[in-house]
Amino acid sequence: MRLQTVEISGFRGFAADSLFDVDADAIVVVGANGNGKTSFYDAILWALTGRVQRLSDSTQRLVNRFSDSGQARVRVRMGVERGAHLLTVTRTFDGKEARISVEESGEILRGPEAEGRLIRVLWSNAAGAVDPFSTLGNVLTRSVYLQQDLISQFIDDASDHDRFNAISELVGAGRITDLQSELERSKAAWSKATNAKSAELNLLRNRIVNLEARLAELRARQTVQPVEMDNAEWSTWWADIAELGVTISGPPPLSRESQVAIDNAMKQLDAERRALERKLHLIDQISGDLVALSALDRSDPSEGRAVLATLRERINVLKEDVREEQARMSKARSIQAELEEYVEQMHTLASIALQHLGASCPVCEQTYDVEGTRRRLELMVSRAGALPFVDDGENLRAALENLSTAESEALRLEMSLRQQESAEAAYSSLKQGIGKRALELGIQVEEETSSDYLLSVRKDVWSAIENASEAQNRGERFALQLSRMGDAASINELASEIATLKQKLVVEQRDLTDRTRTGDRAQIIIETLRESASDVVAERIQNLQPLLTDMYGRVDVHPAFQAVKFLTSVVRGRGRLTTVVSDPQSAVESDAPETVLSSSQLNALAVCTFLSLNMGLEKPPLDAIMLDDPLQSLDDINLLGLIDLLRQAKETRQLFVSTHDARFGSLLGRKLRPNSVHQRTVLITLDGWGRAGPSVDHREIHADPAPMRLKAVAA
Template sequence: MRLKSLEIQGYKSFANKSVFHFDRGVTAIVGPNGSGKSNVADAIRWVLGEQSYSTLRGQRTADMIFAGSKSRPRVGMASATLVLDNSDGSLPLDYTEVTIARRAYRSGENEYLINNNRVRLKDVAEILARGGLARQTYTVIGQGTIDRALSLRAEDRRQLFEEAAGITYHRQQRATALRRLDETHANLLRVHDIVQEIEPRLRRLQKQARRVEEHRQLQSHLDELLKIWYGYRWGQQQQALHQAKARHTFSQQRLDEARRHLRQIEARIQTLRARQTELRAQLGDWHAQSSQLHAQAEALQRELAVGEERARQLAAQRQEYLTEIQTLQATLQQQQEGVDRARHTLTEFDRHYRQAQTALDEARRQLTAHQQQRAALRKRQEQAEAEARHAAHALTDQRARLAQLAERLTELQNQRQEQIAAIEQAAARQAEVETRLHQIRRRLAELETARQTLTAQADDLRQQQNRLQQQAAALAARQAEKEKELASLRARQDLLGKLRADMSGYHRGVKEVLQAKSLPGIRGTVAALLQVPAELEIAIETALGGRLQDIVVNTWRDAEAAIAHLKTRRAGRATFLPL
């Protein structure tokens, strides 16, 4: 075995990774004081498992890690790796080259690795001890070590020789074996004490064991009885299952019928809703028409009121015109009387004029005497003629005014006839509108009644739908419950069928005889052949007990053949009842 290389990183003064190769022969490390020569030897000693920090010139694990300098910070881990040539097999490892590494962290934790596999310090120490590299073999000799070795006593020097010869490892193994033997002896003493302590309780434990065995037998008998009881209950549950299936079928039919009825009701509700929508739309149209008719009626009423007011005004104007015509007629009559008087006066003047002319003719000679009288008469004549002309002009004006009043009266009479016709038409239209409005109101009342009826029917249908839905939910819940009971009964049926097929609950001998098809005359067990009323099953079962498993055979020979079969097969015992 030979040291091939040493790799150091972060250990004491070696901050960077440093590798030392050791060739064959002697390798010397030369350098000034403080260059780290002793740190190389300490690193080798540290890798080999040295635990004394005073030997490594330190006080704790952190002293083994590079503490930093002015130019670079400290590191958090120290690592050293030894590479050993194991071609001669000095170390008990199947490798020609063995790598031993040790790592230390500032938390105080240390790691040991052999060929990059993490191991314990004890494993490293044992492997090195078997290769002659124990910590006390003086593999690394420092300053003053030779002087200390020469000054040792004989006993200490003997220990040094034994370590050098490799005997220390075996001594340690012997000490470990002796320590384990002592621990085993102590454990044996403790076991002996425990046995002495438990031995007085053996009788009680035996009694408890017998009780447990009795309990097991009773439990087996109880299991058999429970199986029989479960068989009886299985039969009852089968009947209940058939009844539940029938009820389920009937309920399913009712549910399907209710669903069909519900779908019909929903379709009818949809139809009624569509009809209700149409009626509402038609009602809206009728409301719009009614509003239009109301507006037209109000407009006609306003026109009628205006026409009536105009008729009243025209009647008042007609009355005024009639009064004025009567006044004008009286004035005209008075003027006519004045004209008549003027004509009469004029006639008299003509007569007087003729008389005067005659007198003038007769009394020309009296011209001078009568000149003034004639002038006066002429003046009176001129005045009378002027009055006659004025009366004629006034009569002409009155006649023209009378003609205008007659034309105005005719025009007013025509307007009155037109207003009367318009009033009659408006009254007819108002009557027609009122009739149509009455019809619309009656139709609206009918539609409102129909809507209320449909709403009541829809409410009834909703209530019926809710009841049907509740019934459907109840039927569904009941169906789920029945399905759950059916699943439970089926599971129990499968279990009981399996128990019946396996003949679970029967004694071994009974099971062997019943399963043996070659034995003649086997009728079956008393439990299988006995038929009792349902209300007496529990009483009969309690009274017979284990006799229910007795086997009924035809003859004694059949019973003997079955017994011989049980003895041949060593299958237990059974009780036979020959007929």
């Protein structure tokens, strides 16, 4: 299938409508970087597959921002040969919904029908794939469209397993690989279920072991054969415990409910006995409290309170007397101090005056009676000293003594009153406690209650406790009999259950064996498919090897590593394809070309691999080779060899080559010009990019009218 026309509108670099006439044997696309060369190839890829796989982000970005219609639209017309139209594919995307239509012989198909028809026409092997268009896209990008930024991916970035899968798809073994992968997934799920069943069998075996251990324990414990149950005694016991307050009705002695019923009855009996024991304790507490009540001194404290009030009034009066006496003595002491100070001053003045007595007064110089004055002064000096205190404090001491005596008496009365109040509080507490306990017991108890009454009540409670204990003992004997009889029944049930589980184990074990055998057979099929896929790929690679070797030598990739080959293998169930370059002269080889080749040489190897895969396929999806600007990835020497290969490929494939270099474009035009009137070469120029996209110019390249001549020059 060959391309004839490509119409692009609103897709990536093309906002306005652009029509490309590609109904030619060679199409050379020339345009500066950014002018839409890659968008042209991506448009063809998107129209045929619905995706551009190298653009892993959202499909929203495929719509040109300046599109008048707000949608991307690509229409590709194809035919089996130049000039013979056969199929038209139209794909649109408005940012939300993608649509496709296929027109063939006047019939228009849309949606899934159109997609199915397109797959059948281009690559029918993909019809059985999980994602047919993803498979188709991989085939196109591996053998038809060599993308500019992914030239060396197949050799450099892809893993050995990815290369093997890619080749498998190209040589027609893709569905074998898919079947192998599907069987491996199913085998994994089958193995998981088988392992789960094996685990369940282990649990079943463990359960049988545990049950057998339990059976052996019951048989060892059953040393005494169970005796027959006395129905009359059984019924009597249930009647007796009913009188003791047990509310459970007695079932027949050998019924399924017997053991549960007697266990519950024994719990109620134990609870009843504990309640009776508490009553006995309450009765003993009441007796002790009554004895304590009789020992309390409950004299009336009102008389003592009156005496204390009178005494406190007297204390207040005595305190006032003490304060008054203290004030009087303080005033007397002040007067005494002032008098002593006066006498001291007179003594000092008299002493000074005696020292200065003369014929006349030293102050006023008047005459006076010197001797009389001297005698008076000497008398004043002789009388100097402390004056006797007129009050010795006897009244104050007496008042303080009376106050102390009254306060001591008041303290004694207060302590006595506190004791009486404490006795009254103890009496109230005892009375309250006796009342609560009597209420709990349901009896009437007063302070004057006789001890005989409490002894009678205590005797009744003690008798009830003995009856409950005796009933518990009888119940335990019945429980033991039932347990022994239950052990016998359990032995029979366990033996029956063990036999049933062993039968189930045999059946499940047989099923597990069958599942394991099935899994082993599936593994054999998987291994056979692996070997078959590897054999098919190896055979096709062997067929492609001469073509790859020829192209690698003509491009002259490396001066030393002049040979290349593919090696296939199966490692851990996964097919692998390894690229090996070698130096035939020194027998040196490398299975990692990226370590011995430069970037340009590695790209040249990738181009040779790509062309050999394309040319080696009997029926590729498109009878075309699309190279997106190989000039940016190859050296000039490699390019000359590549052009020679392309001239040869043009004879069997529709050739698309783009370049950013106008001179290289002219060279391609000359080298790929038609060799006859039946061939056609078109030069498409993309120029002047604007918001509407680049301008598109088509130019026909005609055959050289002058025949080629060879001229020999003598050396």
